[in-house]
Amino acid sequence: MNGEDPQERPDYIRAVINGLERYNPEAAGTLEAYLQLQCEEKFCDCNANRALLKLYQLNPDRIKVEAVTNILVKAMTQFPSPQFDLAMHLLAPATSLPNANSASELAEAVAKLRALNAQLEGAQYSLFWATLANDSDDIYADLTTDIAGFEDLIRLRIAQLISQAFREVQVSVLENWLGLDDEEEVKKFAVEACGWKVGEDGLVQIPKNAENEAKKSEIREDVTIDMFSRVIKKAWEETA
Amino acid sequence: MSTFQTGMAPMRSMGDDSDVEEEALVADYKEQVQYEDLDDLDTSNSLAHQPDDLQARLTQAALPLEFSAPLEAKFQSYDAYCSLFHFILNSEGPVDLEPPSYYWAWDVIDEFIYQFNSFSTYRARIARQGNSDDIQMLRENPNTWGCYSVLNVLYSLIQRSQITEQLAAMKRNEDPMAVAGQYGSKNLYRMLGYFSIIGLLRIHCLLGDFSLALKTLDDIELNKKAMFARVMAAHFTTYYYVGFSYMMMRRYGDAIRMFSHILVYVSRTKNFQKNAQYDSITKKNEQMYALIAICVAFHPTRLDDTIHTALREKYGDQLLKLQKGGPDSLPIFEELFRTACPKFISPVPPDFDHPEANVDPIEHHLSVFMDEVKTNMWSPTVKSYLRLYTTMDLKKLAGFLDVKPEDLRSLLLVNKQRTKQLRWTDHALLEGELVNVNDLDYALQGVSYCPSRTRVFLGEIVIVLTSKTQDLIHISEAKVGRKLVDWYLRNLSRTYT
Numbered sequence: 071m072n073g074e075d076p077q078e079r080p081d082y083i084r085a086v087i088n089g090l091e092r093y094n095p096e097a098a099g100t101l102e103a104y105l106q107l108q109c110e111e112k113f114c115d116c117n118a119n120r121a122l123l124k125l126y127q128l129n130p131d132r133i134k135v136e137a138v139t140n141i142l143v144k145a146m147t148q149f150p151s152p153q154f155d156l157a158m159h160l161l162a163p164a165t166s167l168p169n170a171n172s173a174s175e176l177a178e179a180v181a182k183l184r185a186l187n188a189q190l191e192g193a194q195y196s197l198f199w200a201t202l203a204n205d206s207d208d209i210y211a212d213l214t215t216d217i218a219g220f221e222d223l224i225r226l227r228i229a230q231l232i233s234q235a236f237r238e239v240q241v242s243v244l245e246n247w248l249g250l251d252d253e254e255e256v257k258k259f260a261v262e263a264c265g266w267k268v269g270e271d272g273l274v275q276i277p278k279n280a281e282n283e284a285k286k287s288e289i290r291e292d293v294t295i296d297m298f299s300r301v302i303k304k305a306w307e308e309t310a
Numbered sequence: 311m312s313t314f315q316t317g318m319a320p321m322r323s324m325g326d327d328s329d330v331e332e333e334a335l336v337a338d339y340k341e342q343v344q345y346e347d348l349d350d351l352d353t354s355n356s357l358a359h360q361p362d363d364l365q366a367r368l369t370q371a372a373l374p375l376e377f378s379a380p381l382e383a384k385f386q387s388y389d390a391y392c393s394l395f396h397f398i399l400n401s402e403g404p405v406d407l408e409p410p411s412y413y414w415a416w417d418v419i420d421e422f423i424y425q426f427n428s429f430s431t432y433r434a435r436i437a438r439q440g441n442s443d444d445i446q447m448l449r450e451n452p453n454t455w456g457c458y459s460v461l462n463v464l465y466s467l468i469q470r471s472q473i474t475e476q477l478a479a480m481k482r483n484e485d486p487m488a489v490a491g492q493y494g495s496k497n498l499y500r501m502l503g504y505f506s507i508i509g510l511l512r513i514h515c516l517l518g519d520f521s522l523a524l525k526t527l528d529d530i531e532l533n534k535k536a537m538f539a540r541v542m543a544a545h546f547t548t549y550y551y552v553g554f555s556y557m558m559m560r561r562y563g564d565a566i567r568m569f570s571h572i573l574v575y576v577s578r579t580k581n582f583q584k585n586a587q588y589d590s591i592t593k594k595n596e597q598m599y600a601l602i603a604i605c606v607a608f609h610p611t612r613l614d615d616t617i618h619t620a621l622r623e624k625y626g627d628q629l630l631k632l633q634k635g636g637p638d639s640l641p642i643f644e645e646l647f648r649t650a651c652p653k654f655i656s657p658v659p660p661d662f663d664h665p666e667a668n669v670d671p672i673e674h675h676l677s678v679f680m681d682e683v684k685t686n687m688w689s690p691t692v693k694s695y696l697r698l699y700t701t702m703d704l705k706k707l708a709g710f711l712d713v714k715p716e717d718l719r720s721l722l723l724v725n726k727q728r729t730k731q732l733r734w735t736d737h738a739l740l741e742g743e744l745v746n747v748n749d750l751d752y753a754l755q756g757v758s759y760c761p762s763r764t765r766v767f768l769g770e771i772v773i774v775l776t777s778k779t780q781d782l783i784h785i786s787e788a789k790v791g792r793k794l795v796d797w798y799l800r801n802l803s804r805t806y807t
Contacts, residue, residue, distance in 0.1 A: 090465060093458070093461065117521070120519065120521065120522070124517075124519060124522070127517065127657055127658075128457060128458065128657050128658070130658055150724075150727045150728070152558075152559050152560045152682075155558075155678050155679075155681065155682060156520065156521060156558075156559070158678045159518035159519070159520065159558070159674075159675055159678055160517075160518055160519060161674075162656065162658075162674075163656060163668075163669035163670065163671045163673065163674035164667055164668070164669050166669075166674045166677050166678060167669045167673055167674060167677055184681065187681075188681055188684075188685065191681070191682070191685045191724075192685045192720060192724055193719075193720040193721075193723035193724045193727070194717075194720050195720075196716070231723065231727065234726070234727075235722070235723055235726050235753060235754055236753065236754045236755065236756070237753050237754070237755040237784075238755045238756050238757065239754070239756045240756040240781075243719070243756065246716075273756055273757070281753075282753045283753060284751045284752045284753040284784050284785065284786045285751070285786060286786045286787070286788070286789075287786075287788045287789075288788065288789045288790075288791055289749070289788055289789070289790045289791060290791045291791055291792075291793045291794065291795055291796060293795045297795065297796070297799055298799070300333075300799075300803060301799055301802050301803060304803065
């Protein structure tokens, strides 16, 4: 998974973001359509999306609120990574620090998404699912509606991160973290989607990988012949 | 002085810790400073045949304008730049001019961007405070010092000079002149084009586009005797902005490497720096130490001895608090970020009708940055405990830390996820390989167990069986072997000098 420069990026998008076309306000349409494609096809091109945010930054009259929030939600699915923050940095200052009395529609949405992103970045996964579930005004439902398979993308990502930290994990922990309804569903997901094993003792076993081993290691000094060049040169000069 | 190509040394690859790079740069700089007086003679001769008016305009373009200069002066200065760049870019064929001095091209681009930056800051301040005369004038001229025109100038200079093609040729060890074209073969265009690339790095950073900032330098190879290294201010600026961009992309190791390189270089050249140039970089120097403090808090690492000593001298107290983490560290992060960040700008005119709606861009970027700081706030505490054990019960550790076991699980995950960082290897600045940057690694294991507690009671053995689950944390610490060869070489070279 490469959310920065994905393989799916077509040539015409590559031409836009690598050339001066990225400054042409008319290119916004192309990038918006491409964003739509990412939302439908479940891939993510944060680099191209930032080019769109940049156009909005330079031409605020062109801002489309849905496009901005979709970009943020897409970036959020890349957690943990700086993608969400990098997108945030391109928004107008007033959207991140809204005035209590003059908060725009965009600023409100951004504040909501930032809270959600902080939970994912902070590995507070149960809180994340709870926040989505207690969405009384359907705000989160609206914000994520364009992103096909949003919850599945997040769930898979969480599972991947769990596999990088755990050797064995309780089903109850998984249930909370993956936002699933009951133990049977958890076991099904663990076996079918992740390829993990469920033990008889109610523990899910995760296969060994480079990350969950915590092997002891020693960092040794790399010595190359180049390092000696100065000393040898000096010694040569002294004697000469 | 038209000896640009001699500045391009063949490629060398050096380890992170080697200071050969800095040493070579220092020697080169020393030599250059010695020849400078000769240079001045040279250029005054070559300028003699140029019309006075044009010469005055070239010199004028590189002269600093005060931040507090009246608005009219800022407008006039903008017009002067426009007409000068128009003349250089849109005359029939390349204009036949030699830059007034070796530093001129850098000074012009530097001053051009500085004025754009300070104009934007000034405009935003007026909008917040309200000064009716100035507001009227700014309203009537929304395009003066516009972001699009500034970007246009820089990109045009880059294209006209074919500098991208020239740098690519140099990278392949070919003659850049072969691809320079009629403009790029002239000193004036080549230098303006080259420094415009660094100008773009700066503008993108000021606008908060940190990855694009680093992408801009794709064609320039750092850590070598690059062209900019001959102009101290350019060298310095480049590393500041590259380092800052890395920091904002959470590549703290790379950021520290950038800041350390330039700070070591400055500390070694300060004895033969010309005073005026040195004064102007003292402030940035302090700022970079503050940024190193932030990066080290995120990513503890061994620093160069010189840097380490200076850092403790300047920001000792703050660094201690940063490294301790927790809520007490937050105000320190904010304070250091504010003093050390670039003067961020907003590319569009502010809302003059609603002064209160104009938020200072620095506050915006700071608030986004602080999100990540807050996420990591407990990592130092967690790490300090983990260091003491090889196996630990999660509930017990949660008790020590006074948090719920569920929350500790999250903290452990956060800390573990952040130990993987992209680190630059040998290619473009944005690329790198994912490495584990922490000396502490751990894995979690939920286990169910039936402990048998044996109690001896009045000679009768009672066995209490409890069945429950617990989480174990398996911890391993990577040992850093002593760098004996490095130490030996450093000391040996000292005995020779």
